[in-house]
Amino acid sequence: MPTTASAAHAFADVTTSESTLRRFLHGLPGVDAVGLEARAASLGTRSIKTTAKAYAIDLAISMIDLTTLEGADTPGKVRALAAKAVNPDPTDRTTPTTAAVCVYPDMVTTAKAALAGSGVKVASVATAFPAGRAALPVKLADTADAIAAGADEIDMVIDRGAFLAGRYLEVYEQIAAIKAECGDRARLKVIFETGELSTYDNIRRASWLGMIAGADFIKTSTGKVAVNATPANTLLMLEAVRDFRAQTGIQIGVKPAGGIRNTKEAIKFLVLVNETAGADWLDNHWFRFGASSLLNDLLMQRQKLATGHYSGPDYVTVD
Amino acid sequence: MSEKSEQNRLSVFKTYKLYVGGKFPRSESGRVYEVTDSKGKWLANAPLSSRKDARDAVVAARKAFGGWSGATAYNRGQILYRVAEMLEGRKGQFVHEVADAEGLSKNKAAAVVEAAIDRWVWYAGWTDKIAQVVGGANPVAGPYFNLSTPEPTGVVTVVAPQESSFLGLVSVIAPVIATGNTAVVIASEKAPLPALSLGEVLATSDLPGGVVNILSGKASEMGPHLAAHLDVNAIDLTGADADLARELEIAAADNLKRVLRPRTEDFAGAPGTDRMTAFLETKTVWHPTGSLGASGSSY
Numbered sequence: 001m002p003t004t005a006s007a008a009h010a011f012a013d014v015t016t017s018e019s020t021l022r023r024f025l026h027g028l029p030g031v032d033a034v035g036l037e038a039r040a041a042s043l044g045t046r047s048i049k050t051t052a053k054a055y056a057i058d059l060a061i062s063m064i065d066l067t068t069l070e071g072a073d074t075p076g077k078v079r080a081l082a083a084k085a086v087n088p089d090p091t092d093r094t095t096p097t098t099a100a101v102c103v104y105p106d107m108v109t110t111a112k113a114a115l116a117g118s119g120v121k122v123a124s125v126a127t128a129f130p131a132g133r134a135a136l137p138v139k140l141a142d143t144a145d146a147i148a149a150g151a152d153e154i155d156m157v158i159d160r161g162a163f164l165a166g167r168y169l170e171v172y173e174q175i176a177a178i179k180a181e182c183g184d185r186a187r188l189k190v191i192f193e194t195g196e197l198s199t200y201d202n203i204r205r206a207s208w209l210g211m212i213a214g215a216d217f218i219k220t221s222t223g224k225v226a227v228n229a230t231p232a233n234t235l236l237m238l239e240a241v242r243d244f245r246a247q248t249g250i251q252i253g254v255k256p257a258g259g260i261r262n263t264k265e266a267i268k269f270l271v272l273v274n275e276t277a278g279a280d281w282l283d284n285h286w287f288r289f290g291a292s293s294l295l296n297d298l299l300m301q302r303q304k305l306a307t308g309h310y311s312g313p314d315y316v317t318v319d
Numbered sequence: 320m321s322e323k324s325e326q327n328r329l330s331v332f333k334t335y336k337l338y339v340g341g342k343f344p345r346s347e348s349g350r351v352y353e354v355t356d357s358k359g360k361w362l363a364n365a366p367l368s369s370r371k372d373a374r375d376a377v378v379a380a381r382k383a384f385g386g387w388s389g390a391t392a393y394n395r396g397q398i399l400y401r402v403a404e405m406l407e408g409r410k411g412q413f414v415h416e417v418a419d420a421e422g423l424s425k426n427k428a429a430a431v432v433e434a435a436i437d438r439w440v441w442y443a444g445w446t447d448k449i450a451q452v453v454g455g456a457n458p459v460a461g462p463y464f465n466l467s468t469p470e471p472t473g474v475v476t477v478v479a480p481q482e483s484s485f486l487g488l489v490s491v492i493a494p495v496i497a498t499g500n501t502a503v504v505i506a507s508e509k510a511p512l513p514a515l516s517l518g519e520v521l522a523t524s525d526l527p528g529g530v531v532n533i534l535s536g537k538a539s540e541m542g543p544h545l546a547a548h549l550d551v552n553a554i555d556l557t558g559a560d561a562d563l564a565r566e567l568e569i570a571a572a573d574n575l576k577r578v579l580r581p582r583t584e585d586f587a588g589a590p591g592t593d594r595m596t597a598f599l600e601t602k603t604v605w606h607p608t609g610s611l612g613a614s615g616s617s618y
Binding site for chain 1 (some may be wrong): 548549574
């Protein structure tokens with residue numbers, strides 16, 4: 001893809017060797033942790049009501065990657081999830097569809113068949129998700145499998161062990177290799193597992209590393225560890241994509257995943273997007289929520305706005 | 320010396336707070352209203368709950384329902400008895416609050432509080448007996464057992480009595496939770512302090528958070544939202560005046576809530592089982608008896 005080529009081109013000097021890459025990443029400005037958290041918290045106090053709330057709810061629904069990543073996933077469960085993605089609220093056909101359904105690679109075929117013709121995309125995790133502890137050929141085969149089965153988007157995990165050990169070039173080359181495998185057949189989301197990166201500085205470095213290596217999306221977490229998407233780490237990543245576009249002209253998406261369970265939190269994230277990256281990102285091509293239970297809460301709030309009555313879990317599907 | 324230091328001592332006023340989900344939040348709206356005694360003297364500020372507090376209370380009650388309705392009847396009885404034990408220890412405070420709220424003498428207020436404590440004990444005893452009274456084995460013409468058992472209705476909104484601020488309150492809360500329901504209680508508007516203090520007792524009585532949620536404020540403000548709430552299964556209108564009760568019953572009909580209409584009631588009298596059965600559903604199951612199968616074998 002031309003964008004990737006130009007990103008690689010713009011940072012060709014940075015990625016020539018381990019030491020230049022380290023110098024670049026460690027040369028990024030340090031993160032003011034207190035300021036970052038305060039900024040995220042203050043943006044979370046915005047009051048979004050009435051028509052703005054209705055807009056935000058529909059936007060949030062359309063940004064969801066409806067996710068099931070369990071060992072116990074069955075084709076039946078994936079089909080049920082796909083049906084929900086296409087028609088989230090059967091009592092109200094004006095409800096938008098979700099952006100995508102996110103599954104393990106072996107479920108891509110099932111999801112693809114269930115979503116045929118709906119416009120809802122199929123995202124597949126790959127590269128030995130969620131730990132990422134496998135050799136590169138295994139990760140490439142995992143990715144190739146998912147794409148061959150019809151995945152429109154690939155959610156890869158970075159090798160946190162290598163990243164934390166400072167082997168940035170290895171992480172870079174792995175992302176670049178997976179990106180090459182995706183080519184223009186699938187958009188690549190790169191998961192950093194921010195909960196395992198320990199510091200905000202590391203999250204900023206990982207963001208730039210991912211973007212330089214050709215990610216189409218940067219994603220906070222797998223949803224499999226204690227700390228997942230938080231307003232602060234998402235704000236940090238939004239700043240990274242904003243700065244990256246200012247520097248290179250290339251727009252990259254952001255996907256917080258895990259731990260966003262209700263409408264209020266989702267709307268706070270949308271405020272972060274609008275105030276940090278800008279309105280250009282308020283679209284499901286550039287911003288996603290990795291979530292499953294969030295959708296039910298959004299639907300209940302949507303019903304409340306439509307009917308004036310508080311709704312309850314009896315009126316949405318059990319996942 | 321001690322008298323002197325008491326005179327110099329600053330008053331420590333109590334901040335009355337709501338009891339929702341096992342916690343003591345202020346109203347989300349930040350509002351309070353003045354609560355006076357029966358002669359109009361200021362007693363305290365109580366939170367003036369908003370519809371969002373009510374919504375949060377319903378979420379807490381729904382969350383608590385699975386565990387509470389799934390607890391054994393015996394265990395629920397133990398916990399309700401524990402509430403009575405905790406109340407006994409704080410009797411003085413409640414006598415004081417009831418005397419202020421209802422304009423009773425100390426002795427009369429003490430009698431009311433004791434009756435309320437005995438009411439908890441009474442309902443604690445009923446938890447594992449109500450099923451035998453209203454459930455049973457039904458006769459059927461076939462090789463089956465046919466069993467009916469009472470099941471809790473779910474989340475119940477209770478508009479507590481306006482006049483009887485403590486005995487009346489206990490008499491409407493205890494039967495709702497004894498059978499495994501969870502409750503969202505709108506306390507008496509003019510005398511909410513005993514109810515808010517009851518929250519503190521419930522919090523220390525092994526009662527899981529969210530089983531009882533106590534809101535102070537206007538029933539006319541929160542009632543319509545709770546009556547129309549799709550996740551509330553029943554509403555007890557005991558403390559609603561005729562107009563409000565009518566309005567709430569209409570709103571509740573829209574979503575098929577179970578409704579207990581207000582009626583004239585003497586809370587000092589024997590309570591009977593009506594208030595428990597008002598919020599019970601009957602589940603009937605068929606179960607094959609022993610001798611079945613081609614060979615007539617039993618299992």
